Amino acid sequence: xxxxxxxxxxxxxxxxxxxxxxxxxxxxxxxxxxxxxxxxxxxxxxxxxxxxxxxxxxxxxxxxxxxxxxxxxxxxxxxxxxxxxxxxxxxxxxxxxxxxxxxxxxxxxxxxxxxxxxxxxxxxxxxxxxxxxxxxxxxxxxxxxxxxxxxxxxxxxxxxxxxxxxxxxxxxxxxxxxxxxxxxxxxxxxxxxxxxxxxxxxxxxxxxxxxxxxxxxxxxxxxxxxxxxxxxxxxxxxxxxxxxxxxxxxxxxxxxxxxxxxxxxxxxxxxxxxxxxxxxxxxxxxxxxxxxxxxxxxxxxxxxxxxxxxxxxxxxxxxxxxxxxxxxxxxxxxxxxxxxxxxxxxxxxxxxxxxxxxxxxxxxxxxxxxxxxxxxxxxxxxxxxxxxxxxxxxxxxxxxxxxxxxxxxxxxxxxxxxxxxxxxxxxxxxxxxxxxxxxxxxxxxxxxxxxxxxxxxxxxx
Amino acid sequence: xxxxxxxxxxxxxxxxxxxxxxxxxxxxxxxxxxxxxxxxxxxxxxxxxxxxxxxxxxxxxxxxxxxxxxxxxxxxxxxxxxxxxxxxxxxxxxxxxxxxxxxxxxxxxxxxxxxxxxxxxxxxxxxxxxxxxxxxxxxxxxxxxxxxxxxxxxxxxxxxxxxxxxxxxxxxxxxxxxxxxxxxxxxxxxxxxxxxxxxxxxxxxxxxxxxxxxxxxxxxxxxxxxxxxxxxxxxxxxxxxxxxxxxxxxxxxxxxxxxxxxxxxxxxxxxxxxxxxxxxxxxxxxxxxxxxxxxxxxxxxxxxxxxxxxxxxxxxxxxxxxxxxxxxxxxxxxxxxxxxxxxxxxxxxxxxxxxxxxxxxxxxxxxxxxxxxxxxxxxxxxxxxxxxxxxxxxxxxxxxxxxxxxxxxxxxxxxxxxxxxxxxxxxxxxxxxxxxxxxxxxxxxxxxxxxxxxxxxxxxx
Numbered sequence: 001x002x003x004x005x006x007x008x009x010x011x012x013x014x015x016x017x018x019x020x021x022x023x024x025x026x027x028x029x030x031x032x033x034x035x036x037x038x039x040x041x042x043x044x045x046x047x048x049x050x051x052x053x054x055x056x057x058x059x060x061x062x063x064x065x066x067x068x069x070x071x072x073x074x075x076x077x078x079x080x081x082x083x084x085x086x087x088x089x090x091x092x093x094x095x096x097x098x099x100x101x102x103x104x105x106x107x108x109x110x111x112x113x114x115x116x117x118x119x120x121x122x123x124x125x126x127x128x129x130x131x132x133x134x135x136x137x138x139x140x141x142x143x144x145x146x147x148x149x150x151x152x153x154x155x156x157x158x159x160x161x162x163x164x165x166x167x168x169x170x171x172x173x174x175x176x177x178x179x180x181x182x183x184x185x186x187x188x189x190x191x192x193x194x195x196x197x198x199x200x201x202x203x204x205x206x207x208x209x210x211x212x213x214x215x216x217x218x219x220x221x222x223x224x225x226x227x228x229x230x231x232x233x234x235x236x237x238x239x240x241x242x243x244x245x246x247x248x249x250x251x252x253x254x255x256x257x258x259x260x261x262x263x264x265x266x267x268x269x270x271x272x273x274x275x276x277x278x279x280x281x282x283x284x285x286x287x288x289x290x291x292x293x294x295x296x297x298x299x300x301x302x303x304x305x306x307x308x309x310x311x312x313x314x315x316x317x318x319x320x321x322x323x324x325x326x327x328x329x330x331x332x333x334x335x336x337x338x339x340x341x342x343x344x345x346x347x348x349x350x351x352x353x354x355x356x357x358x359x360x361x362x363x364x365x366x367x368x369x370x371x372x373x374x375x376x377x378x379x380x381x382x383x384x385x386x387x388x389x390x391x392x393x394x395x396x397x398x399x400x401x402x403x404x405x406x407x408x409x410x411x412x413x414x415x416x417x418x419x420x421x422x423x424x425x426x427x428x429x430x431x432x433x434x435x436x437x438x439x440x441x442x443x444x445x446x447x448x449x450x451x452x453x454x455x456x457x458x459x460x461x
Numbered sequence: 462x463x464x465x466x467x468x469x470x471x472x473x474x475x476x477x478x479x480x481x482x483x484x485x486x487x488x489x490x491x492x493x494x495x496x497x498x499x500x501x502x503x504x505x506x507x508x509x510x511x512x513x514x515x516x517x518x519x520x521x522x523x524x525x526x527x528x529x530x531x532x533x534x535x536x537x538x539x540x541x542x543x544x545x546x547x548x549x550x551x552x553x554x555x556x557x558x559x560x561x562x563x564x565x566x567x568x569x570x571x572x573x574x575x576x577x578x579x580x581x582x583x584x585x586x587x588x589x590x591x592x593x594x595x596x597x598x599x600x601x602x603x604x605x606x607x608x609x610x611x612x613x614x615x616x617x618x619x620x621x622x623x624x625x626x627x628x629x630x631x632x633x634x635x636x637x638x639x640x641x642x643x644x645x646x647x648x649x650x651x652x653x654x655x656x657x658x659x660x661x662x663x664x665x666x667x668x669x670x671x672x673x674x675x676x677x678x679x680x681x682x683x684x685x686x687x688x689x690x691x692x693x694x695x696x697x698x699x700x701x702x703x704x705x706x707x708x709x710x711x712x713x714x715x716x717x718x719x720x721x722x723x724x725x726x727x728x729x730x731x732x733x734x735x736x737x738x739x740x741x742x743x744x745x746x747x748x749x750x751x752x753x754x755x756x757x758x759x760x761x762x763x764x765x766x767x768x769x770x771x772x773x774x775x776x777x778x779x780x781x782x783x784x785x786x787x788x789x790x791x792x793x794x795x796x797x798x799x800x801x802x803x804x805x806x807x808x809x810x811x812x813x814x815x816x817x818x819x820x821x822x823x824x825x826x827x828x829x830x831x832x833x834x835x836x837x838x839x840x841x842x843x844x845x846x847x848x849x850x851x852x853x854x855x856x857x858x859x860x861x862x863x864x865x866x867x868x869x870x871x872x873x874x875x876x877x878x879x880x881x882x883x884x885x886x887x888x889x890x891x892x893x894x895x896x897x898x899x900x901x902x903x904x905x906x907x908x909x910x911x912x913x914x915x916x917x918x919x920x921x922x
């Protein structure tokens with residue numbers, strides 16, 4: 001019965017293909033021993049080869065030695081090639097500053113990879129079961145997770161690591177071992193989060209079974225399997241949108257706001273995570289709070305805002321995009337200064353603009369057509385030479401309501417910070433005559449007494 | 462602080478709009494009392510009117526009486542109009558065969574609706590808190606749920622029922638009541654699933670807090686809020702596809718397979734649920750197993766299959782669609798029988814076809830062009846009159862490999878069951894000459910000795 005169940009899992013998720021060469025992680029506990037026995041039975045049918053790999057972690061000296069002896073004998077009986085590697089895991093962990101759990105896991109997978117290469121295998125089989133699945137999901141729920149985390153352990157990861165007995169309950173596995181006289185070792189140090197997982201296994205789940213639902217393990221696993229579909233669908237859609245909406249550059253991602261703003265927030269959140277993953281390789285230490293901060297940049301009131309996330313990620317709100325990058329963007333200010341003739345033109349190469357000036361009598365001015373790209377002034381109110389230059393700190397202009405800082409004017413006009421140095425400021429020796437085409441000073445306006453007019457036109461090169 | 466939090470919840474989910482008239486469910490417990498106090502403080506700011514509604518459920522005689530007295534006094538002090546309704550809930554439940562929980566809930570919401578109409582209100586406010594939210598989600602996880610269920614309690618349902626204190630922890634609510642000298646009644650019969658919910662509240666969550674994560678409540682609620690977005694997105698996409706792919710008829714839904722098959726399973730599952738909901742009004746008693754059975758109908762090997770779901774739902778796999786309906790589809794067999802002239806034609810109105818016959822010498826036949834829509838036979842092998850009729854049980858035809866049942870032939874040819882009675886069977890007194898254009902009998906084939914040929918042509922009207 002359990003054999004059929006495992007076979008159905010293998011077929012459903014396409015875990016094993018004809019001709020596969022599989023490295024099996026064999027601890028000597030019931031899960032891996034049962035899995036070895038089942039894979040052996042499948043050898044002929046699936047035309048596979050199976051190698052066993054055992055890590056002697058030297059954590060409990062004598063016990064670890066006994067584990068190694070047991071798996072040697074078992075593999076001999078079964079005719080399975082066994083690789084044993086002996087590493088002083090406690091010492092390794094101390095040196096590397098890792099927990100025993102982390103260290104043993106890292107070394108185990110390193111060993112799997114090594115043996116996989118040595119034997120020219122293409123798969124690694126590990127023995128997680130249905131209870132592990134429920135425990136993992138429950139642990140994640142208690143610690144906080146999202147849709148992705150609720151999917152639990154994957155049946156197959158990256159096409160390499162497979163978990164054929166993930167649908168089988170622990171009790172059935174133990175029964176199978178007993179029936180087949182396998183006498184597995186009782187795993188006294190389950191290295192994976194010993195404390196937490198044992199508490200869930202031995203206290204929390206039994207309590208839930210007794211008080212709420214005797215099928216709580218199946219319920220949690222079924223939920224998890226259903227959510228897998230939902231998660232897969234959203235990730236797939238988000239990936240499509242990520243590619244559509246984002247411009248991927250070296251070390252940075254530019255999110256095009258025009259297409260982005262109308263997407264559903266569930267998709268936006270994933271696009272932002274994918275962007276960060278693109279830059280950093282993963283999204284560790286980037287919490288939901290940070291993503292929310294980026295979401296908030298969408299509003300037009302946030303143009304020119306910059307936020308800094310952990311791990312050196314800078315996020316810039318530009319006029320039509322959000323840029324995520326791990327390099328600070330330093331915009332070099334453009335600076336220029338030219339004398340302006342009162343009748344003629346001057347080319348400002350820094351901003352690719354031409355300023356044309358013309359003086360004429362008020363009569364002639366009145367007879368010419370209105371011209372939106374030009375500004376006019378009372379020429380006799382101008383004192384000294386006319387100059388055009390980029391803005392300077394402290395610049396002010398006289399408006400109807402009084403004097404105003406150019407900086408505040410730029411903010412009111414919603415001119416992005418990077419563009420402000422590109423606005424030509426025109427002055428005489430008394431002060432600012434006009435701020436590009438945006439604003440003219442009260443002090444130079446034509447009135448009843450104006451005799452001569454200065455006309456200034458702005459043209460893009 | 463809690464006031465600001467509630468205000469932010471109200472604004473975030475747009476729970477209260479200017480000028481709303483709100484009926485508040487007031488049990489007298491800390492939640493509803495706190496909510497009344499907060500809504501009162503919002504009266505001016507939001508320009509709202511608040512009415513309180515209390516159900517004296519008569520479950521614990523004296524205590525229920527005290528509850529009613531307490532809320533009367535409180536509302537008097539606060540200047541809030543109070544409606545009290547007294548119903549013998551235990552008696553009502555016994556008569557209706559309902560649990561106390563179900564019955565009290567039903568009566569409470571009936572009362573809310575009644576008072577909402579009487580006062581011309583547009584909202585009903587109820588006092589669920591953050592702990593209720595975590596407890597609900599945890600309960601659903603243990604019992605088995607999907608993405609929708611993990612969303613937990615909604616902040617606003619159908620634009621009417623609002624839950625403004627859903628982001629506030631129970632302890633903060635109790636603190637608020639104390640600070641404001643509200644002296645709420647301690648709710649001795651929390652009618653909602655007394656046993657289960659109290660166990661979660663008093664045992665399970667504290668155990669999780671102590672052993673796994675002191676912020677477990679916030680973690681669960683945050684997970685739930687994030688999943689809300691995901692769920693909303695998938696439901697929205699599925700709704701769009703449901704409308705695109707399904708033809709909605711009276712009491713039945715026709716799923717167009719051409720567009721349906723390429724959709725993601727997460728969407729398919731929802732389309733099928735929506736179809737059932739369209740027919741029945743809800744999907745109660747329709748389990749995941751049933752949906753899986755419908756998913757399986759997709760395969761072309763399932764053409765003509767019918768499955769029956771609970772609550773009288775029939776699902777038919779047609780050639781190009783899946784039909785869900787609450788009426789059994791009974792296809793009336795078409796029956797017809799006509800004599801066929803050996804040189805002439807006969808119109809079969811039942812199937813809108815014309816059968817034309819022609820006899821000619823073998824020499825003449827050989828000089829005519831091949832014609833795919835016609836079949837030819839040795840005229841001298843035919844005995845007696847020729848007849849065309851609809852198929853009958855037991856019909857057989859002689860083929861190269863021997864005799865074959867017409868029924869099996871139809872299956873091999875993948876002719877849908879409903880179309881089988883429309884195939885014209887042509888016979889003489891010895892047996893079947895041919896099955897429409899599909900197959901001719903071995904017994905009537907032309908050979909070296911053939912002198913006269915019978916040509917039969919099939920034409921659609």
